[in-house]
Amino acid sequence: MGDKMFENMREFRVLAKTLNFNTAADQLHISQPTLTRHIASLEQELGFRLLNRNPMALTAQGRYFLLGCDEVLSRYDEVVRQCKVIARKSSEAIRLNMPLSSNSIWGDIFYRAVPEFARSFPDTPVPYFVHDDFSSIGQSIASGSADVGIVFRPPDEDLPDCMCEKIAELPLAVFFSKSNPLKEKDALRFEDLDGQYLLCSSNAKLQTVFDGAIDALIRNGVRPKCRYRDFTDFDMVGFILEDDEIVFGNAANMLDPDVSAKLEGRPIDNGCARYPIYVMYRKHPEREKVADFVAICKRLATAIQAEN
Numbered sequence: 001m002g003d004k005m006f007e008n009m010r011e012f013r014v015l016a017k018t019l020n021f022n023t024a025a026d027q028l029h030i031s032q033p034t035l036t037r038h039i040a041s042l043e044q045e046l047g048f049r050l051l052n053r054n055p056m057a058l059t060a061q062g063r064y065f066l067l068g069c070d071e072v073l074s075r076y077d078e079v080v081r082q083c084k085v086i087a088r089k090s091s092e093a094i095r096l097n098m099p100l101s102s103n104s105i106w107g108d109i110f111y112r113a114v115p116e117f118a119r120s121f122p123d124t125p126v127p128y129f130v131h132d133d134f135s136s137i138g139q140s141i142a143s144g145s146a147d148v149g150i151v152f153r154p155p156d157e158d159l160p161d162c163m164c165e166k167i168a169e170l171p172l173a174v175f176f177s178k179s180n181p182l183k184e185k186d187a188l189r190f191e192d193l194d195g196q197y198l199l200c201s202s203n204a205k206l207q208t209v210f211d212g213a214i215d216a217l218i219r220n221g222v223r224p225k226c227r228y229r230d231f232t233d234f235d236m237v238g239f240i241l242e243d244d245e246i247v248f249g250n251a252a253n254m255l256d257p258d259v260s261a262k263l264e265g266r267p268i269d270n271g272c273a274r275y276p277i278y279v280m281y282r283k284h285p286e287r288e289k290v291a292d293f294v295a296i297c298k299r300l301a302t303a304i305q306a307e308n
Contacts, residue, residue, distance in 0.1 A: 093125035097146035152212025238262025
């Protein structure tokens with residue numbers, strides 16, 4: 001059913017009440033010949049006559065169709081109204097961006113924060129995740145396509161209307177394939193990683209995670225050797241990691257059965273070997289609740305860090 005059908009149905013409803021083409025045309029602000037053509041077109045599309053012309057009166061099927069018009073148009077108008085409300089609320093909702101992973105501290109922060117925010121602010125649209133594989137998370141925040149994101153290093157330059165705050169710092173571990181020689185060691189030092197390649201993603205969004213790993217190596221005096229691979233999901237790492245490749249993660253993940261089933265993990269025994277998690281967000285005059293969502297993330301990050 002196209003827009004023209006709905007328009008003709010509305011015109012028929014007016015004509016059915018007046019039973020006069022001139023009067024109905026005046027009420028609809030169209031010419032009488034135009035209304036006559038529209039009703040004839042509607043009858044042709046339906047395959048039956050709606051009105052007898054001389055004298056002007058509704059046919060039996062026309063009377064039944066009029067009842068259906070009232071119901072259909074009323075329902076259609078209500079659906080359109082609700083859709084406009086949804087569209088307005090969606091445009092006001094906080095947009096989130098983070099690397100996708102089923103086993104991650106940063107995922108826990110956002111996944112817990114969304115329902116808590118919804119409970120705390122029931123009249124505010126629920127935050128939702130945006131998907132953009134062509135921009136880094138920092139770029140999506142800076143460009144305004146997302147409002148809040150998880151990153152692992154602060155931006156290299158000050159960005160207008162953007163904030164970046166450390167919300168957690170977690171013990172660092174190295175993960176590798178079960179056939180990697182590193183599995184013979186109970187704990188690792190950064191110097192043990194000589195000869196290993198840090199697996200990185202060519203995907204701009206997922207690379208956010210690996211930026212933090214590169215910085216961890218540099219902070220501890222290791223010049224990273226990176227090997228880039230085309231993958232978009234952090235959970236794929238366990239299936240593609242080669243015997244001379246490593247990835248970094250939270251030491252608590254070594255106990256996760258989903259992780260240990262695919263990878264070996266060892267803590268980094270270099271004193272304060274930790275990696276930071278940052279929340280980056282835009283300061284929006286139109287989205288005042290961004291600050292409230294960030295406050296929830298900070299509190300949850302503190303709790304989750306204590307759990308780990």
